[in-house]
Amino acid sequence: MKLMRYGEPGRERPALVDAQGQVRDLSGVIPDITAQTLTPEGLGRLRQVDPSTLPLVASPGRIAPPWSGLGKFVCVGLNYSDHAAEAGMPVPKEPILFLKPNDCVVGANDTVVLPQGSLKGDWEVELGVVIGRTARYVSESDALQFVAGYCVVNDVSEREYQLERGGQWDKGKGCDTFGPVGPWLVTADEVGDPQALDLWLDLNGEPRQRGSTRTMVFGVAPLVSYISRFMTLRPGDLISTGTPPGVGMGAKPPRFLRDGDELRLGITGLGEQHQRVRAWDAALLRD
Template sequence: MKLLRFGPAGQEKPGMLDGDGQVRDLSAHVTDFAGASVSLEALEALRAIDPASLPLVAEPGRIGSCLASVPNFFCIGLNYAKHAAETGSEPPKEPILFSKASSALSGPYDPVVIPRNSVKSDWEVELGVVIGKTASYVSEAEALSHVAGYCVINDMSEREFQIEKGGQWIKGKSAPTFGPTGPWLVTADEVPDPQALKLSLDLNGETVQDSDTSDMIFGVAEIISYMSQFMMLQPGDIIATGTPSGVGMGMKPQRFLKPGDVMEVRVEGLGEQRQETVAAS
């Protein structure tokens, strides 16, 4: 299934894409997509619904984030071999874990707001993983059975805030609109191998990131298993699994976003995003 949320910000309704790519309204069956409503059990109930029986939404309008909110917005750093190399970093021996503020979550086509005092705002196409079943001390072999689905994430980053101001990375990752997510939550049954997906990002029509998830240092199953040794993952948690090479910080000379730039972000089978950057008011 491909699930989505449509409508004005704060008034989104839950929907499903039918076999023809048309939006069907799921409001009669689920209030929204977040937490327990994206558990494996909840998704199984939705799977039993015939899309043709649902109201057709001829003009869905704005598409929101595929999740209304997240209990936790986790991220993995330096998780592509070529990206670690472009930043001059040694490949990590264990996954680097950090978080984004959940308030960074935004729609896939909403404007990205460059924060006040930002001089190094950067882009990062990533594969997002949504947890569908509580995971605590799970093995790598069991890990993927805890996944509800996958989505596109642009893990926006302000490099000066992240790296040069000390402390934890979360400061450079958490500005409002720094977490475009969606357009769809694609259920796990439609993604047989999360380590075989192409992903790319175009900036103003120029492809700057072009890779696939086989370049990950730590795959999705390893990430989930590893994280579950230290914390309990719960339905609705989202994990941004790292970005490939081609970020602005790694360019020579470095290149960062300015108002009016346009990013087009895609992961194979999971849809495409488009954001224009605007200055903070």
């Protein structure tokens, strides 16, 4: 299944995308797509619904994050060896973990607003892994059983904040609008092998990132297992698994985000995102 939500903030409605690519409203079946919806029981109930019986949404308008109540937003750094090389950093021996605050989460096509004084805004197309069952010290062999589905994530970053101002990476990762998610949550059964997906990102129509999850340093199953040793993963939590090469700080010369830039990005079978970048303006932020 391809699950999604549409509508303005505070008025989002649940939906699914049928086999013909049409949006079907789910609000007569469930009030919202929540963490509980993503459990095996919740997804099992939705699989019993015939999409053709659901109302057709001809013009969904704003595409919201695919589920409400996103829990932890766990990110993995330098998880592609060629990206580590362009960043001038060693390939990690263990996954590098950091957290993005939930306030950064926006819809797939919402505006990305650069923070005040931003000089080095950057882009990162990433595979998002959505947890569907409580995971604590799970084995690699069992890890994929805890995954509800997958989605596209843009791990937007401010490199000066992240790398040049001391402390942890979080300060360059957690600005408002720095976590576009969606457009869909595609259930694991429909995705199949998460290590066989192509990722891409274009800036103003120019190809920037081209990669494949085949080249991850740590694959999805090892990551779920590893992270579950350090924190309990619960339904609705999101793991963003790292980015392939082609980010702005790795360009020669570096190319960072500017007001008016347009980003398009996507992953095989998981849909596409489209964001317009704007300079700081508090009026552009959605509460």
